[in-house]
Amino acid sequence: MRRTALIDLLAVALLGLASPAQAFVVDANNGPGTDFTSLTAAFASLPDGATVTVRAGTYSATFPFPTLVGKGVTILGEPGAQVWGIGFSGQSAGQRVVVKGLRFGSTGGLLQFGGVMLDACGGPVLLEDCTTDTQAGLSVVQCPQVSVVRCEFLHAQWFNTNRFDHSTVVCVDTQLSGSTTSAGLALTSGTTQLVRGHVEGGSLAGPYTGMFGVDMNGGLLRLLGDGVVVGGTGYTGQVAAISGSGTVRKSPAFVLGGSAIPFVPIDEGWTTGTVAPVGGVATGRLHGSANLYGGLVLGTIVSPAALPGIAGTAWVDAWGFAAVGPLGAPLACSVTVPDLPALRGMAFGWQGVTASATAGLVMTNPAWLCVE
Numbered sequence: 001m002r003r004t005a006l007i008d009l010l011a012v013a014l015l016g017l018a019s020p021a022q023a024f025v026v027d028a029n030n031g032p033g034t035d036f037t038s039l040t041a042a043f044a045s046l047p048d049g050a051t052v053t054v055r056a057g058t059y060s061a062t063f064p065f066p067t068l069v070g071k072g073v074t075i076l077g078e079p080g081a082q083v084w085g086i087g088f089s090g091q092s093a094g095q096r097v098v099v100k101g102l103r104f105g106s107t108g109g110l111l112q113f114g115g116v117m118l119d120a121c122g123g124p125v126l127l128e129d130c131t132t133d134t135q136a137g138l139s140v141v142q143c144p145q146v147s148v149v150r151c152e153f154l155h156a157q158w159f160n161t162n163r164f165d166h167s168t169v170v171c172v173d174t175q176l177s178g179s180t181t182s183a184g185l186a187l188t189s190g191t192t193q194l195v196r197g198h199v200e201g202g203s204l205a206g207p208y209t210g211m212f213g214v215d216m217n218g219g220l221l222r223l224l225g226d227g228v229v230v231g232g233t234g235y236t237g238q239v240a241a242i243s244g245s246g247t248v249r250k251s252p253a254f255v256l257g258g259s260a261i262p263f264v265p266i267d268e269g270w271t272t273g274t275v276a277p278v279g280g281v282a283t284g285r286l287h288g289s290a291n292l293y294g295g296l297v298l299g300t301i302v303s304p305a306a307l308p309g310i311a312g313t314a315w316v317d318a319w320g321f322a323a324v325g326p327l328g329a330p331l332a333c334s335v336t337v338p339d340l341p342a343l344r345g346m347a348f349g350w351q352g353v354t355a356s357a358t359a360g361l362v363m364t365n366p367a368w369l370c371v372e
Contacts, residue, residue, distance in 0.1 A: 056080030231258030279339030284350030312363030
């Protein structure tokens, strides 16, 4: 574990960002301090940049999903907060959306197919520690910067399948799966990075074929770490893990369960991070083979930017390297988040750069974190 004077700048940077956001409480049970009893009512009144705590409770199913249009927001779900579905649309490049700790899906007829819909969100979107009750999907359309960390969107089908359409999405330690009518993930153009995690196509009994793990229609798919993509099964056996057209780049440890379209083998690093409460410790890790030399950076979240001489894009405004050295074993660095309640809901990120004789300098995936 390494620590440098650089990481002490996190406290200064977060304090600079922590202008008091307007805070609201959504509570279906209307307990003390409640501002709204539903997300629909909250979204109709919230100011741009608000922080919303969603208390434990079951929030009724409505379609279309409650959707926040043209505003940034941070939504922090308390344990037991159950939401059928939620949507965001039309955010500008400077409007950030953070959703942490919600559980999606509900039982009962077609209304069990819930999840998250992101449509033309121009700013950064972070979904962290969101889970699934029954069927719930993640739809991302024309969004340039979406990070999905430790989430699950399982058995998605019908109107809200797992699909990334003309978007740039990074999934870290995330599980995606399809159901009887859908692939685990449908990709159309754009760039997707799957870092570790698990993606599985739907399986069907009887005289039916299974669904693909990832169904591609152009674009770039980058498979990093020791994740798994699996095709579903049917009467013909297991179908392809990856099908369609596009460019696939795969690290050696990433497993494909079923055949796949041709892919480019790569030896590139990947970045992970641990969640941090106020007053707690966050740790970033840069992983990779012993053939790589790398550097791990820490910074605030910015729009994607190309850096001269480095393949890939930077998603963090780095102040310098927090840790540098040969890989093989993960390169790690820790930082203590100041014990200030105003920092709850703030987001920052780790990202790495690796160097090798064959690939040169390559930017890894970002690993964003939301302060609890």
